[in-house]
Amino acid sequence: QVSLVESGGGSVQAGGSLRLSCAASGRILSRPDMGWYRQAPGKEREFVAGISGIGASTYYADSVKGRFTFFASSARNTVYLQMTSLKPEDTAIYYCTAGTRRETWSTYRVLSWGQGTQVTVSS
DSSP, X not given: OEEEEEEOOEEEETTOOEEEEEEEEEOOOSOOEEEEEEEOTTSOOEEEEEEOTTSSOEEEXXXXXXXXXXXXXXXXXXXXXXXXXXXXXGOEEEEEEEEEOSSSGGGOEEEEEOOOEEEEXXX
């Protein structure tokens, strides 16, 4: 079981930036695919970004493409979501995940969830 702990959330004005971190620990037998989900009040959970186990493939939802960057530390035990040009609609709880997929990101399946970190963007 992989344990995931997020940090870096907070409040920022529109146009600002935040960097979320996710530290992985526990029984990591191989480099899992990682992903970030977010959920805003009253809305469905959204898969916003993914990175493959070796970092060769990334995925971004259209809603964040060009503004968010998902990258990993060299040791792959910490991943980051750099968020720029933040908008009020980015306000949500952001969850780090570890999972697996077959070929496409549409098949990504979560195996472990973090506890979530709140991001609030004011206009």
